[in-house]
Structure formats: structure tokens, C-alpha cells
Amino acid sequence: MLCTLALLASPTLCLAAPDHEQLGRWIHDAENVLRGKTSAAVVSMKIKKASYERDYELMVYTDDRASSSKVLMRMLGPALWRGNATLKVAERISFFDPRTSRITVMGSTMLGENWMGSHFTNDDLMRETDLARHYQYRLLNTSSSKDESGDPVTQQLIELTPLPQAPVAWAKVLYRLNIGADQRALPLSVEYFRRQDDAKPARTLEYAGLKLIEQRKLPTRLTMSPSDAPGEFTRIEYRKLKFDVSFAADDFSERAFR
Template identity: 30%
Template structure:
């Protein structure tokens, strides 16, 4: 069947318009900004919160309660309120440095960068996880891998590779962020050799102060069946009036 030349011209023009529209839509997706917004839901400019951590093992479980203060990405202070054995322990992060105050022995311990991958209080969270030493938006290059359905949410699946000079503990992170709400719903953490170390599942989405966010985090190690640690945000206030001077070694000994 021979079609007129102008038909083919119109068809070609239509195809070019569709390709151009698709390309334009793709360019509108700012992956770095998506990661930043999902990450910032847990940060704010500052915050004061109350959290519960449940460490689950095949034959036992343990619950730790704490208060947490943050200022930006560089300052964090965690005060343990229960159980009695650990009550009064304080963890402080200032910029790239981290300390632990242990009142029972009245000792201030500096935690070196080499220990950021170590377990925090016997849990499946690392020291890095708890003080959020790294920023997913600033310390990693982001790449969109595609889209996947996760717990009734359509999510961006994003690969994060650390910058060469970034002081981070992971060789690669895969994140799932809901397209509409920008909730961080899942993350897989890989070591430098590409082996899966931990999977983090985020759920129980609620209103917390001025935002809607996941309030339950489960960290599940890849090679320890039956082990996981649950972190629950019981209460959190964002963008509170808190000074840099609050985050000091002197205040670690006074805080209650």
C-alpha cells in the first residue's frame, strides 16, 4: 500500500514529538534532590526525639530507650534512658568525631573512624547508622535504576556509589523511595566487594510534628538468620531552637 508522502512526514513528526516529550520528562527527574528530600525527612535543621530500639535474636530480645538531639548533619547527641544497666550512657557526634561517655566508670571514650562500622550497643545498627555520619545526597553519586512496586507504593529504585573522597563505610547502597510521597521505604547496604551486608525496611508511616514519615526502621543482617534490630520513633520535634554549644563533652556528663 502506497501512502502519501505527507503522511510519512506527519508520522515522523509525531514520533519525534513523543520522543522529545519522554526525554524532557526524564530530564525533569532530579535523582539527587529526591534522595535529599527522603533523607531530610529524618533530619530537619534540628530535632529532639524519643526512640525505642529492640534488638531481636533467635533466643532473646533486648529493649533500649533513648533521647536524641540533632543539629544539621554535623551534630548529634544520644542519651540512653533504659535499661538501668546502660542508663546514662551518652554518644556525641561533632562533625567527623564521635565520643561515648560511660558514667559507671566515669570514662570518656573517643570512637575512631575505623570503628564506624562496628555494632552500636550490640545491635544491627552501626555507629555510622545512629549518628548519620554520611549524607546520602552529598556523599554519593546517584543513579536511577528504574521503578518497582513496594508495599503498594510505586518507588524509584536508586543506586548510590560513594565519592572517592567520601568518608563513608558502604561500597554501594540501593534505595527505594516512593515517587509521590518521597518516603524512604527500603535500603540495601553493600560492602566494598559488592556483598550485601544489611537490608533496612522502613514502615509505619505517621505524622511526626510537621511531616509525614516512616517511624519504624528494621535493620536485618544478610548473613545472620533470625537477627534484626527495630528502631521506633515514639516522638520527634523538628526545627527546634538548639545551639551548637549543646553538643559538647561537658554537656554529655550533665544531660538527663
């Protein structure tokens, strides 16, 4: 019935019932929509907590051409934090403090810690957890809708539960994404639950700010909000974003810290 209604509204949005493999591809594509094979971005981060507010500007490089992904995040401002950097190469994650010239290698116990006092964890930003690989999926609902720019989409609500022995922090994830006329998956929201039977998520990540970047419609604003602290949030906004960037060998080494 849903497919019939979608066909009447927009023939391009009539999707066959997705199998498990298709759900995994959608989640993988949605998770990496702002990365591509390689990318370079300048982003702002605003942290709002009950006790303080902070604003940062960051440079972010990503390289996912090999199975061992690489991420470099360098602080551009404010001046107090300029030069602080976080580097991920395969499973190794290291931090650099320019004031002491000290490099610290992160242990697995630090993955769940908040990055620079934000509501995003080290795991969120470094993508050590792979939702498409570490979880199994179940389609809960499909509906016809419109995206932020008014274009028709098919909205999918997918429940993710961890695979046995998966090294993950969340017992359940509800992933809402939009499938457009071009069949590309764009993330809309992600709810993270500490226990599978929890009625309320511990936190929610929302995507918005659709813009056309290099001929791709992409969300440019990500907001993470904790459920136990109403009014608090961390918001990341993409100011500049370029895909298919050529990187030198040293761009993802600890030599790039200095």
C-alpha cells in the first residue's frame, strides 16, 4: 500500500522492500555521507552546557580509501586551543597538545569519553564503531515524506541491535534516514539507547541544513543532544567541504601534528 501511494506521488520513490544487505548499505552510506573516499572540511563546533558555552573551529581530513580509515582533526581556534589535534590511523588514535609537544595514544577505554568537553565522544568523531558492521538491522517503518528542501523522499526507520561480541557502547540504535529520487540515503536522526528495553534514548543526533555541495545534496548541521540535560547540545556546522582530496603520505602521520 505504501509503495502504491508513493508511486502515485512520485514514481521514482517506489522502492522494493529492502533486504538486510540493502539496509546495511543505506546505513553505511548515511554514516559516511560527509566523508566520501577522501575529504577536507572546515567546521565550527558549539558546545552549550548548563555551566558554560564554548565555540571551536576545526579542520577535518578523512581518508577512507583503504580498509584502515584515517581521520585527522586539528583545532584552528580559539587561540588557546589552536594546534591541538586528534589522529586516527586504523585502530590507533593519538592526541597532540602543542603546549607540551606531548603525544598521547588513546586506550580503548577512552573511546566513550567526550571529545573536548562536547556531547560527541571520541568514538563518534573517530568512527571506531561501525554501525553497518557491528550491528544487525530491522526495518520498523517506511513512509512517504518530504525532506527539508521540500523534495519527496521515502523515510526509513531502522532498528539496530549489536551483533554478539561486538565492541559497542549502545544496546539499541534507532536510525531514521531519507531515500531520495536518486536512491541515495541521507541521515535524518539517530537515537542511542543504553539498554534495549529503554523507552527513552540517552541521546539523539539530528541532521539538518541541507545544501548542494559538489552537486550533492548534503546535511551540513549535526546536533547531538543528551536526554538527561534539556537545553544542552553540541552542534557541528560544515563551513567548507571538499571531496576527492589528494593527500600526501605525511598528512595522516604524527609528523603532521607539528
